[in-house]
Amino acid sequence: MKRRGNRKKRIEALTAYGFLLPNLVGLTVFVFVPMVYAFYVSLNDWNLLTPKVFIGFDNYIQMSHDKDWWQAVGRTFKFTIIYVPSLFCLSLFFAAVCNSLSQRVENVTRTLFLLPFAITSVISAAIWMFLYDPKDGIINQFLNLVGIDAQQFLGSTSQAMISIIVVVIWINLGYNMMIFLASMKEIPGEFYEAAKIDGATGWKAFQHITFPLLRETSVFILVVTTIGSFQVFDQIMVMTKGGPANSTQVGVLYIYHQAFEVLNMGYASALSVVLFLIIFILSLVQLRLTAKKD
């Protein structure tokens, strides 16, 4: 009896390993090894054409003086600081609006807001490049109607970044709104009825009931959108390629440029390692800050 039990256990363990094997191999080869390899390559001078030369931490020293890199990191932060709070507030706001509509109007509104999500990043770039056209673009035509001069948008060093942020918000607003809306729907109606007796309705009810109960969702959205904003690439690559005058060259774009255009693989790997540390520390800080109140 006991031996049969052992045999069963052995079969169970073997099946488990068999079930895990494809992912263990895949994650090792395509995530874990690259992670370690990134660090190793970052200690070398390597342009893909000639053999690697081990140079220790020289790439990191070079990076510390690389003004272009730190400016790119700064632009990433700028992107994040504008993008994350805007997206957060807008999706929360429209989720609250949807939540107080009748079911039919809510469904229509939701569909309209979600539709851009069905569009890919490059398609969104194409549409908005057309809308932003500095000469006859649709947006400039509307601005003319209200008496504002035509703007350069993507062609202006001061407007390009914000113009791109608008596109990325436009794509992601519906989805994030849906996440908020889904968790708003899970708040029991009794909570609001109880609050009503205490005289808390509308904004007050939102402030004291809805928002506190959305904590987990809020943290989730904040962390995910922050990490996402540190990796923004597609729209910028298509719309401005980092220009004009590097004004939209964010961290990932600079890494891409170093790796696949200049073929500075070692240096670009060092940049990736630092980008990883930045993202990692930032998400830790965010989790810590938001978990504090408990």
Add this chain to the structure above:
Amino acid sequence: MGTKRKIPLSIFAIICGIFMILPIYFLVIGSFKMPNDVFELEVNFSHLTFDNFRAAFETPIIRSIWNSLLVSTVVTVVALIFHAMSGYALARLEFPGKTFVFGWMISTLMVPFTVIMIPLYMVTKNLGMANSYLGLIIPMIFNAYGIFLFRQFYRDFPKELEEAAYMEGLSIAGAFFRIVLPLSKPIIIPLTIGFFTANWNNYLWPLIINQNEKLWVVQVALANVIGAEHETQWTLVLAAALVCALPMFILFFIMQKYLVEGVKMTGIK
């Protein structure tokens, strides 16, 4: 809240919603216009044309749509099977090293794609998969996200079904593939949508790993149409963009119901 107060709010919501889809309206209308009046706000119905689509079909767009469909479908199907198996093992089976394996897999979630794109490119190239479907597909299959969500799902899965299957003489693997997996639709549907859209949207990886025009995916092909000429031919770009958007629009309207539920499953839990 009374219905009276809802009327202004409803109007406000719908107007905002219309603003949200206005860019899509301009995409659709623009792609039917003559090159000379692409920027006109009014639509002159006698001046609409299909020529832009004819021109778009001469670019690698159509081929790229097939490539994207192929890549996204294969990645999604294979990933779902692998992730379901791993999630099931981690949720329901006992084996030495379980905690470690789970922790290790979850820790890979912290590694953003952009951080490993350079070494991933080298590894994939060294495996001889650059400029091939394999290079577009295989590295995209593995992520701990799906494994994690499957594990969550299987932890709450009723035990009785498996026990009944064992009574019938099925092995663990048999019970999983014949009984458990077919009953996993609530998690498979949102993940299918999630994986498929993520891969359909992928731009950076195909851009890096494939230089062969014949294997361009839809994102790369469209980006090339946009950047092809110095003076952008907007009617061509918009028509090409609309063609690229169609498969997802169709999927969107079929799957919208599941999308909403998927957000609940994958978004928060």
